[in-house]
Amino acid sequence: MRIASGILMMAGILFVLFGMIGLFRFRHFYSRLLITSNIDAVGMLLLLVGVALNSPSAAFAIKVAIVGIISLITSPLSTHAILRSARDSGYRMKPGEKA
Amino acid sequence: MTLYTIILTIIGVFAAADIFKMIKGPTIFDRLLSFNILSSKVVMAMVVYALATSQSYMLDIAITYTLLSFVSTVLIARFVRTQGTLS
Numbered sequence: 001m002r003i004a005s006g007i008l009m010m011a012g013i014l015f016v017l018f019g020m021i022g023l024f025r026f027r028h029f030y031s032r033l034l035i036t037s038n039i040d041a042v043g044m045l046l047l048l049v050g051v052a053l054n055s056p057s058a059a060f061a062i063k064v065a066i067v068g069i070i071s072l073i074t075s076p077l078s079t080h081a082i083l084r085s086a087r088d089s090g091y092r093m094k095p096g097e098k099a
Numbered sequence: 100m101t102l103y104t105i106i107l108t109i110i111g112v113f114a115a116a117d118i119f120k121m122i123k124g125p126t127i128f129d130r131l132l133s134f135n136i137l138s139s140k141v142v143m144a145m146v147v148y149a150l151a152t153s154q155s156y157m158l159d160i161a162i163t164y165t166l167l168s169f170v171s172t173v174l175i176a177r178f179v180r181t182q183g184t185l186s
Contacts, residue, residue, distance in 0.1 A: 006102050009147075013109055016143075019136070020113050023120060029128055036132060040139035051146050056153045063158040067146060067165060071139075074169040078135055078176075085176035086128040 001053055008050030015043035028093050033083055040075040044068075103151035110144045131175055138168035 015038060022035030048068040055061040114137060121133035142161050149157035178185060 009102070009106055012143075013106060016110075016113060016140070020116060023133075023136075024116070029126065029132075032129070033132060036136050039136050044139060044143055047143055048146060051150045054150060057155075060149075060155045060158070063155055063162070064146060067142065067158060067161050070162060070165050071142070074165065075139070078169055078172040081173045081176040082128060082131050082135065085131070085180040086126075088180045089128075089182075091126065091128065 005050045005054035008053065009047050012043045012045075012047030012050060015039070015046065019043065029086065029091065030083070030093060033079065033086075037075070037079045040071060044071055044075075101151075103147055106147050107144060107151075110140055110147070114140050114144075127179060131172065131179070134175075135168070135172050138164070138172075142168075 019036045019039035023032055026032045026035060045068055048064055048071075052061045052064040052068075055064060117133050117137045117140065121130050121137070124130045124133060142165055145157050145161040145164065149155060149161070174185075
């Protein structure tokens with residue numbers, strides 16, 4: 001169980017690494033928004049599953065599950081809020097493009 | 100050098116890169132995006148620290164921090180979108 005937990009946590013860190021590489025290498029803002037939205041969707045959920053597999057008690061695992069559920073609800077909403085803020089403020093991928 | 104120390108070190112390096120991007124970012128939306136994923140990384144580090152020390156009080160702080168970061172991100176995004184009026 002310790003080995004499976006370690007493998008899942010390292011897989012979560014790997015997805016966070018993908019998101020960070022995309023944050024620094026992608027050229028447009030909407031591409032960066034797309035690639036960083038899997039940091040707190042895929043990477044964080046894999047890491048939380050890995051933590052919950054190795055938890056010392058049942059209450060610990062339930063609290064980790066609550067953190068996962070709240071993150072799964074709120075992370076697409078905050079990504080959508082940033083995207084809508086950028087688009088309504090007139091930020092386009094090409095300058096001069098119509099809405 | 101256990102596994103938890105390695106994971107916490109990697110998350111710390113990513114958070115430092117994130118703060119660099121937050122300072123350097125060309126527009127305000129890049130800074131907002133960097134703040135969003137920085138708070139996500141803080142929650143990850145809190146959960147791994149709670150597992151490393153086997154104490155569950157850190158998880159309560161993690162739940163509260165998740166909700167607070169969501170509220171602050173949405174508030175700043177709405178503040179920028181409506182150009183200063185929040186009514």
